[in-house]
Amino acid sequence: MDNQKFEWHERYSIGVEAIDREHRKLFNIMNKLSNYSDNDQKSRWAYQEGIKFFKGHAMKHFAEEEMYMASIGYEGYETHRRLHDIFRKKTLPEIEKELEATFYSPEAVQHFLGVCAGWLIGHTMIEDRAILGNVSSRWTDLLPEEEQAAMKKTITQMLKELFQLDAKVISESYSGEKFGEGFYYRLCYDSGKSEKLEFLMVFDEKLLINTVGSIVDSGSDKVNVMMMNATRYIARQFVERIMAHLPSAGKYELKEENLLSYKQFERVFEMQNPQSSLLFDTGKGYFAYCMLAPHLLEETQPASTIQAGNAMAEIQKYLEEHAEEEKATKKKVLVVDDSAVILQAMKELLEKDYEIMTAKSGVAAIRSMTLDKPDLVLLDYEMPVCDGKQVLEMIRAEEAFLDIPVVFLTGTVDKERLKKLLPLKPAGYLLKTTQPQEIREFIGEVFRKRAGR
16 A cells, blocks of 8 residues: 555645644554555554554544634534544444454455545545635534434335335435436425425436336336336425424425436535435445525526426436436546556546546445446556455456456556456556557547447
8 A cells, every 4th residue: 555645735734733733643543554464463453453543543633623613612513523423423333344344454444544534634624624714614504413313214214114125324425426327306395485495316227227117117127207207206205204304394395396417416416505415325226315405496496397297298308318418428437546646647638538537446446336337447457455456356256347348557568467367358458658649549449349349
């Protein structure tokens, strides 16, 4: 693992020495953990003790930061504390389970460090800076904890009752990221007194086919009008059950219903801060549920309103436009490399023609592929902890990824090594010194060959 991966940068400083000092300390602990690479008993013990040390410092830092916020009368204290609670009571315990289940394997430790580093950087750059008014917190006006808990419990119960799915919340601060081929549904309620509630739901295509599709049309492998229409009414029942837990819900009536493209969904999400934003993994696909209280709803109306007289026509139109949008979407290329320099160079080289995703490790690559399946993977061979061959073995072990072309990025061509990789069916090899135009042409040729097979 590259030590630079967890290097502290001064841009992470928020200007409060006590807080910045603890942030630096947490990064230093992660760097020390990243130096271990063996899988023997001694290293596992070192991982275990190091992570215990990191967790202890993180808990101490959260407590001290909360004391500081209280001492200056920070108005966002309760929201900030809740974000701490989500990390210490939910995120950390979940990734600790993986550590214990794998006996603190290097891969599980890498996952742990990646999650912690990503959370720490994001939280520092946004929420911690908001303490001093340097930026605005994304998560303002969140629902009270008891209402949020009731919402999660209700959705989980309904998924179990309707579809026998054991769903789990994997994010309590979903930010509108795209996952796979999703369908976006919007319901707007009005109290008649300029008070509005808005609900956005995102359904993974796989989820709809595996649940609603199995009930209304078991022979279809694509979302159709009947499936989408049934989904609308199921979604409305979700909302009605949720609103039953809101103290003022009785005064609201449904005023608008839309099916959105991803761009429309993204636009609504950008303009309005969510009160609740949950991402679920159902085991059959992903499902996101977002609740907003927009103040200027009229300025953000993104699509045709569905009404009784035009519902079927609007759904048909939406599905046709959705299919065209998917066809027009750029091919997705996942670049996997532990070097930030290489990742940025490949992104700049290819982003004009492709949608570029990046991952700094094999574990991160698998997680990224699970969330949003790419059309091609550019894979560094010489990565620490989990090299390119091991990553490709993991990719080929997943049935859903068997057909994804994987092109190796390598510093040198080793013929003996290449022979050993043949059973894994790589789509080719590129030297990192290859000229940019040749890299573009090679990738284009891979896609052309697959289209014409």
